[in-house]
Amino acid sequence: MSANMQNLESYWMPFTANRAFKKNPRLFASADGMYYQTTEGKKILDGCAGLWCVNAGHGQKKINDALKFQIDQMTYSPAFQGGHLGAFEFAERLADMFPGNLNHVFFTNSGSEAADTSLKLARAYYKARGNPEKVKLIGRDKGYHGVNFGGLSVGGIPAARKVFGPFLPEVDHLPHTHNVDGNLFAKGQPENGANLADRLLEIIELHGAETIAAVIVEPMAGSAGVVVPPKGYLERLRKITKDNDILLIFDEVITAFGRTGDVSTASLLNIQPDMINTAKGLTNGAVPMGAVLISDEIQSTIVDGPPDVIELFHGYTYSGHPLACAAGIATMDVYAEQKLFERAASLTPYFEKAVHSLKRHDNVRDIRNFGMVAAIDLIPREGAPAARAFDAYLKAFEQGVLIRTTGDIIALSPPLIIDESEIETIIDTLDDILATI
Ligand code: PXG
Numbered sequence: 001m002s003a004n005m006q007n008l009e010s011y012w013m014p015f016t017a018n019r020a021f022k023k024n025p026r027l028f029a030s031a032d033g034m035y036y037q038t039t040e041g042k043k044i045l046d047g048c049a050g051l052w053c054v055n056a057g058h059g060q061k062k063i064n065d066a067l068k069f070q071i072d073q074m075t076y077s078p079a080f081q082g083g084h085l086g087a088f089e090f091a092e093r094l095a096d097m098f099p100g101n102l103n104h105v106f107f108t109n110s111g112s113e114a115a116d117t118s119l120k121l122a123r124a125y126y127k128a129r130g131n132p133e134k135v136k137l138i139g140r141d142k143g144y145h146g147v148n149f150g151g152l153s154v155g156g157i158p159a160a161r162k163v164f165g166p167f168l169p170e171v172d173h174l175p176h177t178h179n180v181d182g183n184l185f186a187k188g189q190p191e192n193g194a195n196l197a198d199r200l201l202e203i204i205e206l207h208g209a210e211t212i213a214a215v216i217v218e219p220m221a222g223s224a225g226v227v228v229p230p231k232g233y234l235e236r237l238r239k240i241t242k243d244n245d246i247l248l249i250f251d252e253v254i255t256a257f258g259r260t261g262d263v264s265t266a267s268l269l270n271i272q273p274d275m276i277n278t279a280k281g282l283t284n285g286a287v288p289m290g291a292v293l294i295s296d297e298i299q300s301t302i303v304d305g306p307p308d309v310i311e312l313f314h315g316y317t318y319s320g321h322p323l324a325c326a327a328g329i330a331t332m333d334v335y336a337e338q339k340l341f342e343r344a345a346s347l348t349p350y351f352e353k354a355v356h357s358l359k360r361h362d363n364v365r366d367i368r369n370f371g372m373v374a375a376i377d378l379i380p381r382e383g384a385p386a387a388r389a390f391d392a393y394l395k396a397f398e399q400g401v402l403i404r405t406t407g408d409i410i411a412l413s414p415p416l417i418i419d420e421s422e423i424e425t426i427i428d429t430l431d432d433i434l435a436t437i
Helices: 018-023 061-073 085-097 111-129 149-154 194-207 233-243 265-269 296-303 322-337 340-360 387-398 420-434
Strands: 028-032 035-038 043-046 102-108 136-140 171-174 212-217 247-251 275-278 290-295 364-370 373-378 404-406 409-412
Touching (some): 043 420, 085 322, 111 247, 136 194, 194 212, 233 247, 290 296, 340 420, 387 404
Antiparallel strands (some): 028 035, 364 373, 404 409
16 A cells, blocks of 8 residues: 555654654565665665664565564463573573573663663662662663663653653663764774763762662663774673672663674673663564573572572563564574674774765764664754754665764664675765755
8 A cells, every 4th residue: 555545654763753754754565685665665774773673684485484484383481480481482582692691681672671681680689688778770861772761761861751750760871982082983882982981989988889770781782873892891881889798780782683793782892781671682672682691690599599489570571572582593593504693893994094085074063883783963053953864864764875863963874784885875874965964
């Protein structure tokens, strides 16, 4: 059905300017490899992996076949006091892939649910361990942990919080690491800003470590416009949290599954957090799913009670859904067989060079990159914040390239199957557009 035959009013679209969209809809009908096709038959090169999730590209046959098979086997089995083999297999697979002692997996249906699950687990852990006063949760300015109340409470994007408060009271925020002097046009991790992790020491002094359960950060903040961790910053956060008996949660909803060149950014940087949140690339975006990877210590402390009693009153009707697990297992096969994490790592220098070539435009304030993610930070138009970047978005779409914008920042995070000529197409298109906006 084409857009002009369809009434678009009933569907309230998320994070969208609904009225503007419905006047000028952009509707996708099919997708294959690096390309979408719109309802009008226009081919669109995917520069942002859908919404940072289709890491293996569109229409991967193995994932589709696994889904078709699972549909005929069983589409639902009860998640509580019941199970199916796919969930156990997928959990074991993930536990093997993620670093160190992260050997337990709690399935959710989104990154938002993963955020709230991890925060609840942090509190449950200290209650089980006999430290019920350790309840405070420390997030970071510009942080994004989805849209539920826990994630919003520790989150730090004003527009996402503005009309929804009040939030959880037992929360504080670290400063962000964005735009530290001397970091403009940094390639990969910037040099300056590791010392900002020391602000955690002040937060600990203020509240007392004995009241703090966890610190949650995105290793690289995506939604805020690609804030890359300064060299040494995450390592410093790990040391301070460990020294003070505070859990460290990495929200890797965007940064896991090859995006930064390894299974997770924790693995890439050889840092051992106590929990890692994932979603998006977990199923290549084929079925909604999130997962929290949990350390042996946290899991065994919570589960260590009378064996016939439910240990944790938490979970979702669709935790470990059979279709999501089938898609997820096949997705992990595809990542491994097509060596996509290695591919991301080896493409990064080419991508980095291509993106930084856009520096020559007067309206570009900064360019940053980390693995297969990049941001082109534009100087806002006077009195019209975000207008210049959204103009770029509309023009790119018109010219057959899908990008993502947040505020006046263009974010690129293409599927990891991208090749050099497709990178050139994205950059050439942006090069043309930046000269006109
Ligand atoms: N944590 C992080 C770090 C995220 O990036 C979520 C949690 C929430 O995931 P769900 O599945 O509940 O949406 C996210 C989601 C963008 C963009 O372009 C970013 C996200 C989602 C959609 C768009 O900035 N991040």
